[in-house]
Amino acid sequence: MNVPVTLFDHARDQLRNLCQVAGFADEDEAPATVLRELLGAAGRRPLTAPPVWLSDVADDATPVEFSLAFDASGERAVRILGETIPENPGPAANIEAAKRFLTHMAQRYAVNLDRFRAVEDLFLTERPQGKFALWFSLILRPGRVPALKVYFNPLVRGDQAARGLVAEALRRLGLRDAYDTVERYALCRGAADKFSFFALDLDDGPLSRVKLYVSHDSGDSSTVERAATAVDGVDPLALREFLTLAGGGTGPFAGRPLVSSYSFVEADSGRPGNYSLYLPVRDYVPDDEVARAQALAHLERAGVPAAELDRAIGAMTSRPLSEGVGLVAHLSLRLGRFGSGTTVYLSSEAYGVTPSRARAAAAL
Numbered sequence: 001m002n003v004p005v006t007l008f009d010h011a012r013d014q015l016r017n018l019c020q021v022a023g024f025a026d027e028d029e030a031p032a033t034v035l036r037e038l039l040g041a042a043g044r045r046p047l048t049a050p051p052v053w054l055s056d057v058a059d060d061a062t063p064v065e066f067s068l069a070f071d072a073s074g075e076r077a078v079r080i081l082g083e084t085i086p087e088n089p090g091p092a093a094n095i096e097a098a099k100r101f102l103t104h105m106a107q108r109y110a111v112n113l114d115r116f117r118a119v120e121d122l123f124l125t126e127r128p129q130g131k132f133a134l135w136f137s138l139i140l141r142p143g144r145v146p147a148l149k150v151y152f153n154p155l156v157r158g159d160q161a162a163r164g165l166v167a168e169a170l171r172r173l174g175l176r177d178a179y180d181t182v183e184r185y186a187l188c189r190g191a192a193d194k195f196s197f198f199a200l201d202l203d204d205g206p207l208s209r210v211k212l213y214v215s216h217d218s219g220d221s222s223t224v225e226r227a228a229t230a231v232d233g234v235d236p237l238a239l240r241e242f243l244t245l246a247g248g249g250t251g252p253f254a255g256r257p258l259v260s261s262y263s264f265v266e267a268d269s270g271r272p273g274n275y276s277l278y279l280p281v282r283d284y285v286p287d288d289e290v291a292r293a294q295a296l297a298h299l300e301r302a303g304v305p306a307a308e309l310d311r312a313i314g315a316m317t318s319r320p321l322s323e324g325v326g327l328v329a330h331l332s333l334r335l336g337r338f339g340s341g342t343t344v345y346l347s348s349e350a351y352g353v354t355p356s357r358a359r360a361a362a363a364l
């Protein structure tokens with residue numbers, strides 16, 4: 001009898017390929033080990049079985065998404081965004097499973113839970129609302145131990161509570177002034193601008209960050225150019241060029257929203273050190289062939305060879321790019337003194353491929 005391919009098997013092969021592209025040693029077992037833990041019970045299910053939980057990590061409910069960060073310094077990092085799904089999922093059970101994963105990671109790696117503990121009661125409620133309660137990202141670099149980041153959901157107590165929740169969390173983390181900065185630069189368009197993630201680096205270093213994400217419904221280049229001026233030394237024109245090349249224009253982006261994020265470290269007294277812009281490119285292209293072309297237009301300007309993007313895409317899939325849309329899910333541009341660069345987010349497509357616009361139209 002054949003042993004069925006599991007979700008973990010599928011994702012592990014993609015991760016292994018991607019790590020190879022990023023220059024990891026073949027014998028480095030850490031990526032596969034942490035992926036297995038992150039996926040939890042969902043990872044052990046056969047790929048042919050439907051997802052047990054409709055994770056919002058990816059469009060097809062796969063609870064992981066990969067990304068490859070091209071740092072301006074020439075370094076590469078592979079990242080995994082993921083949600084831990086237990087055997088019998090549900091809002092409360094998912095939080096329990098996520099905490100077990102966190103405890104497990106803390107036992108093995110240099111994870112500092114102090115800041116997590118300082119705010120968890122705000123975000124981890126008994127009856128979480130919204131699309132998730134706790135997500136993780138694992139940051140993998142060749143020859144280094146994996147680093148961990150947690151994402152809380154500011155909308156977990158409803159949209160109305162989000163701003164108060166974020167303000168209180170920042171206060172507890174010694175970043176009281178950060179809230180005003182974000183409000184002034186990124187929450188300028190009423191209900192169209194909203195907090196979407198509250199993230200913490202869980203390592204001990206001096207650059208361990210708090211990251212705040214704001215989504216901009218129907219935002220355009222001017223929305224994010226304004227948002228970026230919160231960070232000293234960032235040239236807003238870089239964002240306009242990025243959107244023009246990678247997003248096909250300056251907007252407005254009326255599908256999935258542009259997202260801004262700010263990185264704060266404790267010593268900063270309210271001024272963020274970095275700004276990042278996330279472009280959900282899959283909503284603004286007919287298929288992945290065009291998404292690739294737009295990503296390349298930007299990457300080549302940033303000095304990244306085309307072959308590297310193609311190898312990363314090849315690490316995920318061998319399907320024709322014109323058949324689907326969403327393999328290249330997001331592109332992001334990071335600017336500031338903690339380091340600049342571009343990140344390409346790649347879907348696992350474990351459960352399904354979104355047909356290209358042409359295919360979807362032909363099927364009508």
Ligand code: TRP
Binds near residue numbers: 058059
């Ligand atoms: N799938 C969700 C979305 O597209 C969440 C998400 C996954 C996301 N990766 C992301 C959001 C990168 C912003 C940037 O919104």
